[in-house]
Amino acid sequence: MTSAKPAQRIEWIPIDRITVVNPRVRNQRVFLEIVENIATIGLKRPITVTRRIESDGPFYDLVCGQGRLEAYQHLGQREVPALVVGADAEDCMIASLVENCARRQHRTIDLLQDIGGMAQRGYSHQEIARKTGLSYDYVHGVARLMDQGEQRLLRAVEARTIPLSVAVDIAESDDQGVQRALHTAYEKGELKGKKLIAARRLIDERRHRGKRLKVSTQKSSRLSTASLLKAYREDVERKRALIRRANGAHDRLMLIVEALHRLRMDDTFTGLLEDEALGTMPEAIADRLARRGQPYHA
Known part of the structure; x- marks a missing residue:
C-alpha cells in the first residue's frame, strides 16, 4: 500500500x-x-x-x-x-x-470502531499498531476487550482509571478472579487511592448494569425551559461579541483610510515617496479612497 x-x-x-x-x-x-x-x-x-x-x-x-x-x-x-x-x-x-x-478529546467508541474496522478488513494487530503508531499491547488489549463487548472497561482505560492490562484481566476472570486482579494491581502500585475506589465502583456497575454502555435516546426531548433559555442567551452573547469585534475592525479600517488620505495630500510626504521610487499605491487602496469621495491621482 x-x-x-x-x-x-x-x-x-x-x-x-x-x-x-x-x-x-x-x-x-x-x-x-x-x-x-x-x-x-x-x-x-x-x-x-x-x-x-x-x-x-x-x-x-x-x-x-x-x-x-x-x-x-x-x-x-x-x-x-x-x-x-x-x-x-x-x-x-x-x-x-x-x-x-x-x-x-476523541471518544472511546470512535477509536474502537476504527480499530475494529481495520481488524475486520483483515489487518493483524501488528499491522494496525505499525500503521497507526499505537503500541501492539494497546491494540491487542483493546481488541480483546472489544471482542468481549467490554465498553465500560474500555472507557475506564481511556480515562486512565485503570490500566489496560488490569482491564483485560478483569474481562477474562470470574468474580473471584476480578478481586484477585484488583489485589494484584494494588500490590504493584497500579491501583491506589482514588483510582482503586473508582475501579471498585466500576466493577459494581459492570456486575449490575452489564458490560455495555447504555446511550440515552431521550436526552434531547428532556431539555428544560431553563436549559433552552440559557442556550439562547449564550448564543445571543456570542453574536453580540461578533458584532463588537466587527464594529471595532470597521472603526480601525476607517482610521487607516483617513490616515492614508491625509498622508497622500501632504506634498512633502509624497515627494519623499517619489524620491524613493514609492510613489505608486495599490489599486485596491486607491479604489477605497475614491469611494470616500477623496480623489486619488497615480
Whole structure:
C-alpha cells in the first residue's frame, strides 16, 4: 500500500461531491464552536480529500476534516478549500484513524470502531499498531476487550482509571478472579487511592448494569425551559461579541483610510515617496479612497 502524497495547491471543491467515508457523531457544543471560529476568522486549515472519477465527473472521499466540512456546509457554503491527495480507500481509512488517535478529546467508541474496522478488513494487530503508531499491547488489549463487548472497561482505560492490562484481566476472570486482579494491581502500585475506589465502583456497575454502555435516546426531548433559555442567551452573547469585534475592525479600517488620505495630500510626504521610487499605491487602496469621495491621482 502506498502512502498518500499531498497536492501542491488547494482546490475549491463542491461540497455535494464529497463523501465522508468514516463518519462520526460530533459533540454539538464543540461543533458550534468550530462553526463560530470559521465564521469569524475563516478556515485556517483546508480539509483533505482523495479524488475518484465517476461517469458524471469527479467525486471526492474525505480523508480528514469532517468537522470543518460540516461547519462550511452549516454556514451555507457550496464549495470548500481542500488538498487533493492520491490515496485509495485503505489509505483514507488509516488516515482517518490516525487523525482520530491524535485528537485531544476523541471518544472511546470512535477509536474502537476504527480499530475494529481495520481488524475486520483483515489487518493483524501488528499491522494496525505499525500503521497507526499505537503500541501492539494497546491494540491487542483493546481488541480483546472489544471482542468481549467490554465498553465500560474500555472507557475506564481511556480515562486512565485503570490500566489496560488490569482491564483485560478483569474481562477474562470470574468474580473471584476480578478481586484477585484488583489485589494484584494494588500490590504493584497500579491501583491506589482514588483510582482503586473508582475501579471498585466500576466493577459494581459492570456486575449490575452489564458490560455495555447504555446511550440515552431521550436526552434531547428532556431539555428544560431553563436549559433552552440559557442556550439562547449564550448564543445571543456570542453574536453580540461578533458584532463588537466587527464594529471595532470597521472603526480601525476607517482610521487607516483617513490616515492614508491625509498622508497622500501632504506634498512633502509624497515627494519623499517619489524620491524613493514609492510613489505608486495599490489599486485596491486607491479604489477605497475614491469611494470616500477623496480623489486619488497615480
